[in-house]
Amino acid sequence: MTTTLTRRLLLGAALALGLAGTAAAFPDRPVTLVIPFAAGGSTDVVGRIVADKMGAALGQQIVVQNVGGAGGSLGAQQVAKADPDGYTILMGTVATHALNPLILKQKPYDPVADFAPVSLLVLVPNVLAVNPQLPVNTVQELIDLAKKEPLAYASSGNGTPLHLSGALFNSMAGTEITHIPYKGSGPALTDVLGNQVPIIFDNLPSASGHIASGKLRALGVTTKERAPRFPDVPAIAETLPGYETYSWNALFAPAGTPPEVIAALNKAAVAAMADPAVVARMKDFSASIVASTPEELGAHVAAEMAKWEPVVREANVSLD
């Protein structure tokens, strides 16, 4: 508790100093943005789009480095241990800064104490979708069917936000839909399109093409509100009040990074998220832009950990 408090104070001081204009020296060389997943995934895509514009705002190139592995933990760990000078930053996600720390028995890093928050960039909705051959059209019909016969849902892997979205659904709806993990969202989608598995929880961006073409039937989005791109798809919360999950992407620097550097990074990130090209891409992506302050991101991480803790416990997910 004391550490968080000191950190908050430090951050406040940080911002004040940053505004005073001592940030002039940063950055004088390229900044490395570590993406803790393989190239080509949704976090990678968001990271690369942002890195391009953020680099322009900083006046220095931002080099993207993919350090995939262990569900994002390897990349996050690398940034946690990096020099706190702002030249190594992380594209964190709900996995690296809420789920993994809750799930992993051995904690490779502390999501709060080891990082200095920079900015919460975007929120990405997830979606519950079924193969059109499954005779259900609404979330309620799915719940009724699941109570009568055994069903299974595909997800991008054990301990991912999508697995836990399903776990939360099961616990709130009182169903026991079996979880089938895959190595990533691509193979999971393939099996649902081929009706090998009838149900999927997926990121909305990766499923949106299939929903639009009718190869998948979207039953509900996992956010509290409907997604602007799919106004006809209800929110799951309309059937299960209080149901809410989403993925998010946020920038973090190592703990101890000078406040004026954090301020400079935050300013560049906020500027990048306001760029019309970025706004257009994020809209295609069904991602909603937040572009928060460092303090807001700090509070967000705490809120996310508090929200997922009971879900993780109830779903009994733990990894060594």
Added chain:
Amino acid sequence: MDLLNNLAMGFSVASSLANLLFCLIGVILGTLIGVLPGIGATATIAMLMPITFQLEPVSSLIMLAGIYYGAQYGGSTTAILINMPGESSSAVTAIDGYQMARKGKAGTALSVAALGSFFAGTVSTFLVALFAPPLTAVALKFGAAEYFSLMVLGLVMSVALAHGSVLKALAMVVLGLLLGIVGTDIYTGTPRFTMGITEYADGLNFVALAVGVFGIAEILRNLEDESDREVMTKNINRLFPTREEFREMIGPVLRGTGIGSVLGILPGGGAILASFASYTVEKKISKHPEEFGKGALAGVAGPESANNAGAQTSFIPLLTLGIPANPVMALMIGAMIIQGIVPGPNVVSEQPQLFWGIIASMWIGNLMLVVLNLPLIGLWVKLLSVPYYVLFPIIMAMCSIGVYSVASNTFDLYAVAFFGLLGYLMSKLRCEPAPLLLGFVLGPLLEENLRRAMILSRGDPSTFLTRPISLVILVMALAVLVLVFLPQIRKRRDEVFTESDA
């Protein structure tokens, strides 16, 4: 005649000056990275993606696709010349290709590989154009049970990869299976055989393993005795195949193309089986199976064609469904999204220029590769005359850079060193590395699909027999098994009878 119109549109897109240029850049880059041992297409495409943001979507995808199939071409060059396969598919080429090179037929091996690849590329490009949607429907019929049966078939075939003792080959397959288990179990999240090292949580790196057991081991073997060192340059024959060799390669190339095209469509790892399957088929039907492993032409022509055909048809699930068949395809999807194209079944109808442009560019790219590579063969072969004290350190350095660039993971380098030593030990014990690699590649897929099929069937193993496609594949596996062991059983019986007669 929609197809002709579409193809004409595709060619008009792909043959614009700018797109031709990007295609050329792509295939040259691809050939280069393929030739440099260890550096794979995945790492290169990941590094180059930022550059493509500034390009038109079609141009950037044409260039990235060019890198991909260019690397497939280039990868076989190092496999043949220095026994250093950079991708799982060229591991098979290394078996007989490298032996051909040792016999002074490096030029022949390289040109057979190039011509076979070109033919396969041409045929499979047209397959993609003609049958992409119906083929996708077939691919979607493959569920966990079918993939499991396919992997069983692959493992049964792997025994035929051995050209020495069947027992040792089986031992290597099993060792490969065990090495494939290293990493996090996807169903329970339990880390297995990682020795507490988080860097191995996603398993051992294939490139590290392949570079170690093939390349580094070969270098060590060459260094052990000054007088024994291979001098391949002294007896290099002409670079191009004779008329007789041409006739010899027609059959393997045709069969390889067929096998590769079919397996490439399956998104769950079917393409990796293509070159292994082709090699097995060629060895089985050859009149001289004893030549395999000692520099058989068919052992290069077949797998190379299969590999390239598979590389092309693996675009089918990507283009028609927006589903990646391998990590490179996943990167291409990322590139599409960044360009503002939502991958999915609508790409064909909403972006016909993109779809048909890429297909047409594949054929143009393949043509460029042949034109580029045939004259280069002389140059590659000359590389072998570089003295070993210059060549070996360069190869080692390139390997290390390449392996590290895949995931920026130092533990992959330790793996290269370890598997280099293991490979050396294996060569001393006369155990072959190819069955080990196949076991390593197939093991995780076998397990993943077996368990998924069992979860889906709620623990009922009859699912493998009641699903028709799965049943057919299992029957085929049984047939292969009988074919492999029958001659031996008969031989043993004959021996027994002769003994009792005496």
